[in-house]
Amino acid sequence: MTAVVMADGKDFQFPAFYQLPPFFTLQPHAGVRAKQLELWKQLISEYCSFHRLFIINLTEEPLFRNASLPRQLPFEARLALAEHLVTHSAALWADEVEAKEAPKKERLLVLWRSVSAWADLILQWATENALIGSVETVQGLIDGEAAQGQEFYGAPRALIMAALQELQRRNRATIFRSSTGAEGVKFL
């Protein structure tokens, strides 16, 4: 596979198929389309992981547009791709994790590391810092001093919440709100 270095992609190695115009058109044949969506899924995962990108906006994301072709993935195709990502748990609708009502299908939280893996990272950090049994603020996990230098430092709240909910499912954390409505987590 010959990789092409894009000027705007810094050092990200785009796969060869990124240069093929059909790649930017949703394929009508089901089998071909499945393959195409799978390739897109891999590309998005690698791209976001490389750039430490958590949220992509379906309408804005420059990845969907190849200036050198010039081609871009039409919106319907982006939507189909997004649904493909969500059903294969490679992404979440970013606004769905927090607000349950009428989520706008626009911002995609890309899971280049699975929710479970993020949960593992948080739990590992909590264990290493002897935070098991103690209370932390959700905000503190995102930008607190204790979380500085961690992989999840600066991650979107939606991702952190999803990971904490995973920990809650595993009975390793309890998410709760204080009397003043502050959101916190107690590691177990």
Added chain:
Amino acid sequence: MGQLFAKKHKAEPPPNVDQDDMALLDLKTHRDKLQQSSRKLEQRASKSHEVARTLVAEGKKTQAMLALRRWEQQKRLGEDCQNHIARLQELIASIEMAQLTKGTVDALKTGVAMMKRIQQDIGGVDQVQRLLGEQEEVQEAQQEIAAMLAGEGGVEDAEMLSEFSRLQEEAALSTLTKADAEAPATTETLAPDTVPVEETPQPVSEDKVELVEKATVSGTRAATPALVPA
């Protein structure tokens, strides 16, 4: 899901979260807020400083002085924020330490209670002394029983020994008779029909004992030697 629940019943914490945890969460949330405003003030201060620098360059002294005053105020507020944060951190640390201390005391309490319970089960010094005495008695009795049993066994042994020596005698007797068979028979016990005794030396001593036994039981010596060579 847990969040929705918490929103509806604010006062009711989920299981394994108590009021202390909630209070601690409030403290930490406040610390986070302070940290955020501290960051904000820092940014504003540096911006004001930047503005003042450009205004000075442009020669606008009054405006520059105003910007500097803002800068100074923001810096002071930022420092206040940092002080608050430090105080909160200290408080949080001492609360967590106090919780640990409480945990230690609780652990001690349960430990002491357990110790007491075990000692109660043991039943005090008197009980132990009584038990030790009883153990001695029981041991003595056991030794007596053992001695008794050993004595009975001795009786058996004696019986066996006497039987053994009797058998030995008989065996010796039979060898003697063999010798007599080769030489002219003189002993009264020897019957004339004990001629084929020549074959008896070959079998092992066990067989010999058996043979002698059989001989004593049956009394007929003629039949036994015929069995041996088979």
